[in-house]
Amino acid sequence: MTELLFLPVMAGLAVALVAGPMGAFVVxxxxxxxxxxxxxxxxxxxxxxxxxxxxLYLSVVLVCLALSLVLVALQHQRHLASxxxxxxxAHTTLALGIIAVSLMPDLRIDLFAFLFxxxxxxxxxxxxxxxxxxxxxxxxxxxxxxxxxSVTVDEDLAQVEGTRxxxxxxxxxxxxxxxxxxxxxxxxxxxxSSLLVIPAASARRLANTPEQMAVIASxxxxxxxxxxxxxxxxxxxxVGPSIVVAAAxxxxxxxxxxxx
Amino acid sequence: MANALLTLNQVSLALxxxxxxxxxxxxxxxGRIVTLIGPNGxxxxxxxxxVLGLVQPDSGQVVRQPRLRIGYxxxxxxxxxxxxxxxxxxxxxxxxxxxxxxxxxxxxTGVAALRSRAxxxxxxxxxxxVLLARALLRKPDLLVLDEPAQGVDVAGQNALYGLLxxxxxxxxxxxxxxSHDLHMVMAATDEVVCLQQHVCCxxxxxxxxxxxxxxxxxxxxxxxxxxxxxxxxxxxxxxxLHGDVHACEHHHHD
Numbered sequence: 001m002t003e004l005l006f007l008p009v010m011a012g013l014a015v016a017l018v019a020g021p022m023g024a025f026v027v028x029x030x031x032x033x034x035x036x037x038x039x040x041x042x043x044x045x046x047x048x049x050x051x052x053x054x055x056l057y058l059s060v061v062l063v064c065l066a067l068s069l070v071l072v073a074l075q076h077q078r079h080l081a082s083x084x085x086x087x088x089x090a091h092t093t094l095a096l097g098i099i100a101v102s103l104m105p106d107l108r109i110d111l112f113a114f115l116f117x118x119x120x121x122x123x124x125x126x127x128x129x130x131x132x133x134x135x136x137x138x139x140x141x142x143x144x145x146x147x148x149x150s151v152t153v154d155e156d157l158a159q160v161e162g163t164r165x166x167x168x169x170x171x172x173x174x175x176x177x178x179x180x181x182x183x184x185x186x187x188x189x190x191x192x193s194s195l196l197v198i199p200a201a202s203a204r205r206l207a208n209t210p211e212q213m214a215v216i217a218s219x220x221x222x223x224x225x226x227x228x229x230x231x232x233x234x235x236x237x238x239v240g241p242s243i244v245v246a247a248a249x250x251x252x253x254x255x256x257x258x259x260x
Numbered sequence: 261m262a263n264a265l266l267t268l269n270q271v272s273l274a275l276x277x278x279x280x281x282x283x284x285x286x287x288x289x290x291g292r293i294v295t296l297i298g299p300n301g302x303x304x305x306x307x308x309x310x311v312l313g314l315v316q317p318d319s320g321q322v323v324r325q326p327r328l329r330i331g332y333x334x335x336x337x338x339x340x341x342x343x344x345x346x347x348x349x350x351x352x353x354x355x356x357x358x359x360x361x362x363x364x365x366x367x368x369t370g371v372a373a374l375r376s377r378a379x380x381x382x383x384x385x386x387x388x389x390v391l392l393a394r395a396l397l398r399k400p401d402l403l404v405l406d407e408p409a410q411g412v413d414v415a416g417q418n419a420l421y422g423l424l425x426x427x428x429x430x431x432x433x434x435x436x437x438x439s440h441d442l443h444m445v446m447a448a449t450d451e452v453v454c455l456q457q458h459v460c461c462x463x464x465x466x467x468x469x470x471x472x473x474x475x476x477x478x479x480x481x482x483x484x485x486x487x488x489x490x491x492x493x494x495x496x497x498x499x500x501l502h503g504d505v506h507a508c509e510h511h512h513h514d
Contacts, residue, residue: 028343150353153339160312160332161354161398200342207344 005229011122012225012243014130015183015195018137020218022179023200024210025172026193028152033083034071034173035193037090038180041067042189043097043114045181051104057129060184064177067093072166072173117188117240119229126185133182137175144171149210186225187240198247199224202254220250263290265328265402265434271310271320273303280306281317282458288402288434293424293448295437298455299477304438305335307455308404311436331400331433333391335407341380347390348375354394365393368423385412392420396427403427403435421448 026032045063049056067089074085101111110118122130141148150158151168159165183192199220200213207213228243235242268286272279280303288294288311296304309315310322312332339345351362366372369389374382382390388408395403403424409417425448428435437449453462454474461471468474 028340030340146353152343153345153350153353154334154337156309156312156314156334157332157337157394159314160330160404204342204344208346209344209349213344 005233007122007124007127008119008229008239009226010127011130012119012186012229013222014127014134015179015186016199016221016225017218018134018179019183019195019221020199020203020216021141021214022137022176023196023198023217023221024203024214025148025152026176026196027200027204028210029172031176032193032197033086033090034068035176035180035196037071037086037093038064038067038177039184039189039192040090041093041097042181042184044093044100045097046114047097047100047104051100057126057181057185061133061178061181064181065174068173068177069170072170075169113188114184115188115190116238117184117186117191119186119239119243120232122185130182130185133178137179140171140175144168148172187243191240191244194244194247195221195224198244198251202247202251205254205257220247224250264288264323265290265325266311267321267323268307268310268317269321269323271307271317271322273306273310273315273317275306279457281310283320284455284459286311286453286459288436290401290434291428291432292450293428293435293437294451294453295439295449296453296455297439298460300440302455303457304440304455305406308406308436308438311402312404325401329398329401331395331398331403333388333395333403333405333408335410336384336387337391339379343380345379346376347371347379347382350379350390351394351397355398357397361397362393365397366390368396369393370419384410385416388412392423399431401431401433403433404438405435406438407440408437409439424448 026035041063042060045060046056048054048063049059052059071086071089074089075082113121147158147163147168148171150161150163151165151172155165158168179196180192183195187195199217202220203213203216206216224243224247227246227249229239231237231246232239232242264287266286266288268284271281271284271286273281284303284307286294286307296307298304306315310317312330313322313324347366348359348362351357351365363372363375366375369392371386371389371393374386374390379387379390388410392405392408395405405424408420412420424435424437427433449465451462452465452468454460454468454471454477456477460473460477461468463471
């Protein structure tokens with residue numbers, strides 16, 4: 001069992017570790033819908049990758065990064081509320097992705113794995129790629145932690161005080177896109193925001209500082225990934241959904257904790 | 261001018277096709293307090309945003325001294341409940357500063373006791389003092405305060421203007437105040453700029469209060485005429501917020 005689960009566990013830990021602090025930003029800045037939109041666009045990326053013959057997940061990463069930049073640009077217009085725009089972008093890209101996949105009948109893409117994750121199928125290269133991505137995101141967070149917090153508190157105040165607000169916004173979106181492209185392997189397109197939002201929301205009641213919240217969210221994510229994999233192994237349940245249910249169970253437990 | 265920190269030349273700006281600022285000139289100098297007054301919708305906050313560099317004007321020039329340090333106290337800010345942040349941590353995001361500096365800044369604005377309070381649990385008046393502490397912590401060359409007297413009682417307003425005068429002495433900074441409340445602000449100010457898209461009139465509080473353009477803008481509106489009276493140093497009485505006159509016990513001049 002240990003040998004069989006080693007790679008999935010390592011892959012899950014890479015994502016869970018980074019999903020803690022990134023999920024905290026998603027919760028603080030109310031970006032959950034952004035995450036969903038990026039994930040929906042990923043299918044379009046997969047179709048591009050298959051059509052162009054470049055690696056599937058490489059093109060998913062590239063499309064997510066490109067889409068995040070488009071979303072930052074769209075934030076600057078004021079005609080439509082941001083959730084309306086995201087709804088348009090998310091479902092248009094998903095529809096385009098499904099059409100693109102259906103136009104390539106000789107290409108086989110496992111839609112179910114794509115929508116709900118295929119953690120048990122990861123290979124060694126995937127694990128290295130996920131840890132590489134995780135290292136990049138953690139480095140970005142460490143280097144820019146304070147300006148990122150400043151921008152999250154109040155963008156006007158941050159800009160007056162000399163923080164480069166647009167740069168931080170773009171950085172956050174790019175890191176989120178990178179994380180989501182990786183997390184698709186773990187829980188799939190449909191469940192991604194849960195991996196970001198649930199551990200961070202669970203950590204809120206236990207944390208008094210932003211740093212505590214980020215670290216506790218990471219720990220909860222790790223516990224959820226391990227718990228989900230175990231449940232999946234012994235209960236023969238799909239692994240992605242099992243991880244999400246494990247995270248949700250932790251959240252319910254933290255509800256019992258008295259708010260400080 | 262030699263000690264001009266920031267100068268606006270003929271600044272114009274339209275938002276959504278609607279002119280908000282028209283050919284506005286403004287000069288902020290070290291050690292001077294300038295108050296921007298005008299009715300709601302006169303463009304005061306937009307002008308402040310131009311000064312702060314948050315919006316670029318459509319035409320006209322903004323000349324800033326290089327490396328100008330600005331302290332900004334916004335009207336209010338909202339921090340999501342999900343963000344665990346104490347007052348002390350909030351201050352530490354403003355500048356590289358020591359714990360002692362943060363304690364001092366909070367003590368100065370009279371909210372030392374709130375240091376470890378979660379920012380979501382501050383009242384409106386407490387928030388304003390915390391925001392002022394954060395602005396002061398940056399040891400600014402220019403301090404911009406948007407409606408600082410809002411929601412603060414009369415005693416609190418007096419304390420606030422006293423503190424601003426002190427800060428001006430100590431840091432030698434320029435202060436730009438924004439207010440729609442004519443009454444208190446006029447006392448503590450070197451120059452009043454009366455805005456209604458364009459600058460209607462400007463000058464010392466005494467000069468502005470006698471200016472026909474100023475009276476046309478405010479008299480006959482919601483402001484009772486007697487509130488247009490201006491504090492000067494030789495007053496031997498005091499006004500309360502209703503414009504009533506009281507004998508003053510500690511301000512007799514020979």
